[in-house]
Amino acid sequence: MNPIFVPLEGSSEQYRAEPMCQSKVCGDWVHTVDCGDRVGAWLSEFLGKPCRLIRQSPDFNRGRRRGHNTGGSGVSLSLVNEAQYLMINKASIDLLQEHIIHRNRSGSHQQFDIQQLINRFRANLVIWGKEPFEEDEWTSLKIGNTLFKVAGQCGRCQMIGIDQSTAARNQEPLQSLATCRNGKVTFGMYLIHNSQETSSSVLTVGSPVIPETSAARQKMNDTP
Structure with missing residues (x-):
């Protein structure tokens, strides 16, 4: 597959434009943002099952x-x-x-x-x-x-x-x-x-x- 790139840094305004969601890590509720359809489709194709890439919200501690x-x-x-x-x-x-x-x-x-x-x-x-x-x-x-x-x-x-x-x-x-x-x-x-x-x-x-x-x-x- 062709490589795909996800920026490590981004502005708060950019993150606010992405869908927000809640996830669990070892029993802890965390606030996350979805990294978008493009990378989600790439991972889903590679892994053969629907999935999304999420990252921790910059506003969540x-x-x-x-x-x-x-x-x-x-x-x-x-x-x-x-x-x-x-x-x-x-x-x-x-x-x-x-x-x-x-x-x-x-x-x-x-x-x-x-x-x-x-x-x-x-x-x-x-x-x-x-x-x-x-x-x-x-x-x-x-x-x-x-x-x-x-x-x-x-x-x-x-x-x-x-x-x-x-x-x-x-x-x-x-x-x-x-x-x-x-x-x-x-x-x-x-x-x-x-x-x-x-x-x-x-x-x-x-x-x-x-x-x-x-x-x-x-x-x-x-x-x-």
Whole structure:
């Protein structure tokens, strides 16, 4: 099919001219605008079923999810599930791959290479940590000159069992994740950008990652 282009930015007047609608994201009602018949027809033809492309209304402010230790106030979310960003650790991916390979020795489980596993978890940020799941203990981190607060662990569901390129479903890597995590099915950390920092924030590949753990913070507080 010929490519189609949708502008990322637009004026409020332009959005007001588009049909308004309400949608749900993880139980939250959100106000959205329809991106028009042209892109809707393009997607419907490609996917073989009627569908529309919507985006969040620029006049709508969606607050942070309850139950996560995001800290601060005024955190605004778009149409994401739980938080502004999702981060995973390649060291944790490597360990999960080992568990999948071990389970696959019987020949009944699918193999994954590292890049396939990374794609399954659909993260915004992939870091190269030293230890698997060390990120579970982080309370905040600095990537380059940009500060983030950890807002909790990402609970996983059957979505990671869907091949992102073919839409085929299987039980991996969810089953191996539960084994690897002693019954837990969390993988990755939610992050909230520290909007109070005054310097410009630019993320680049290869930036150093400096985490802070709850133990380190307690040690600092205990220092006379």
